[in-house]
Amino acid sequence: MTLAPRIAFPPPRVRRRRRVALYSHDTQGLGHLRRNLMIAEALAGGDDAPAILLLSGAIQLRLFALPPAADCVTLPALRKDVDGTYAAESLHLSLEEVVALRSATIEAAVTAFAPDVLIVDKVARGSFSELEPTLAALAARDDARVVLGLRDVLDAPTAARREWAQDRTSEAVERYYDQVWVYGDRRVYDPVLAYGLPDAVARKVTFTGYLGGPGRLASHGNLPPPADAYVLCAVGGGQDGYALGAAFAEARMPHGVVGVLLCGPYMPDAARQDLERRAAATDRLRVMRFSADPGPLVANARAVVGMAGYNTAVELMCAGVPALLVPRVEPRLEQLVRAARLAELGLVDALHPDDASPAALTRWIAGAVTATRPRRADRPGKAVDLEGLARLPGLVASLTGAPGLFGVRGGLDRAC
Template identity: 45%
Template sequence: MLHARDFETAGDFRQRAPRIVLYSHDTLGFGHLRRNLLLAGALRTIRQTPDILMIGGMREAGAFAMPDGVDCVTLPAYAKGIDGAYRPRDLGQDLAPLTALRSQTIKATVKAFDPDLMIVDNVPRGALFELDATLEMLKARGRTRMVLGLRDVIDRPAVVRRQWLRQRNFETVRRHYDAVWIYGDPSIYDIAADCGLTHALAGRAQHVGYLDPTVRRASPIADADAAAVLGDDRAPYALCAVGGGRDGAALCEAFAQASLPRGHRGILVTGTQMPVPMRVRIQDLVTRRQDITLVPFIREPIALMAGAERIISMGGYNTTCEILALGRPALIVPRAHPRAEQLIRTERLALRGLISMIHPDDLTADAIGHWLSSPTAPPSGEHPDMGGLDRVLRLAEHILQPAAASARAS
């Protein structure tokens, strides 16, 4: 664990190793946290073996395995409602004091850690502009290289353009960011072209490919978690997983009532963020059956997914990458509101024949059961570019070369 005394002077710290900060705002689900954990573990393998500090707002971060050389600062949490509005997750009702607290904590942490590279996930100015003070500080210091990491899809193009103009994201990227890494394949969806970002991101942006999470299959935690869920039962299983679970109740409820093929079992992972009344309702449905196991949370799902006969999920970035990388037959029921991100992604992949899809308006237990009982074939479409993680490592290694040389000289 890193302590304040480790950061007494930037000069002392620079003699150790290059430093990377990974920021995510973490308001709905585990997506940003899991993506940064994947990046952190991979970045530790590059030649410079950087020290990595994750900054985010998901207190469940402590339940996930941290790679060696990686630590985290967990901010007091925001929650994001189904309507897209932010509120404090636990600390009172007033948003302004929480935003100020988070902003000051981020700035103080980054100042003390003094990173060579900072990668910001998806939101150029941070949630509710909480990064503004940190961005100005880093620009004044002139030492830290800044990268914005974007998902393959944000929202419908008109919505993205309006949001980026309203939030002054174009100006922020031009003023503060050296590069924009898009974690996707433009043959599936070209976010820069479709959303009118090409001019604003000119000279900075590149599609690096989807981030392949199967490197995590080597983790002993993945095997241990799968074994704990499956026990000695060797029956083929269908896995239904909804990430953090806050907006996954409808899919969980449909799966809990769906007919499974004879001789199969179901594994239902609800997530820890599902509202209690909905969780109780789903638990009640599952207790009436002998062929479904309910799992509230799993630290590392990749081995459980790899062993599944079929996967049913929502259309978040990380779960979709896992499905694409593993090549398992998958049915995705995307979230359609408040953002169309999952819907756009899922529609594009379904058109290519890589997954099956049910629109959330058409979701029923019968629809799930019909898909489970229908014959399956391997994904038929051209596979997307899954080389994003390798490219990120090469780009980061190049950025950190001057920092490593400076550390050796000191």
């Protein structure tokens, strides 16, 4: 028997390129996935950019072009049904079986990749605690750092505190995490105070600023802004955006202005097809299915009507265009809290979804398009920290290279 020749691998370098892994649970919507992709894009710039591994079960990941030096592990997907229960998206497996498969896949991938930093989006233990074995393995290393990334608002305070306690998040943060990054500005909303987080967690919190800035996501076909003057309606991932989209489709546009409706990849086919039929019957409405980076569409619009998800809100604050937020109010009040707070600061207008009739949208659009008022981003006294993406490379570098951080699982003081 002839043996295959052995491959001569080059000797390992003394200083390897840093490695960062990003985990996002994928039970509903595009927000978590897009946020981690923007973080990966921010970390990928420069000569000393780390190798980046994304872990997600969202099949929509294939719609995006990954940044340089990044790759992904796509987990067996989960879905959240309308009654709030979870199941495997495609595999004929029980929930317990698919979670066990995901957990083993994550542990194997992270063990082989050996990241210097693992950044976990929102759910400290992962979906159904699927991250627990991986977190325990990383805690046993003295050269790995773990970060929990939180959006500005999790839910209304009572509900957020209850879920935080049920998921034993404080215990997980104390045991496994070095830092907690809040992707927001504490002057806008401070979850540490709102949710009464214990001191052991609060000491690890750093406010990064909102994840705005020049970062742009690439995709396999981003949509260019229309040449005509337009008002944009953005309904996030689209899974529950039909009602707002239908109201916008029936709203009257000012003379010389068209309506552009961005459906999102999760909008059910029947709902999207209905909106497309409405658009086909008029030259004042256009329907777009998906854009990986809606930023240019937002920035070039005369005004924007949108839901109040984190990414949409940040894009609107960056663009400074007149904006009306119509928040989701089920199954959680996160968007309602965010919309109310931004409206209180004068950064946006807000309307409860029960009041978002075609007539109400027509009145708001007419005022927003014709009013002579400064762009919101230029109004004095309304400055919001939108530089989070620019700060992330420095935060990662401080975790992996600053003296005195290794060997103490505790993290930095709170940002001021």
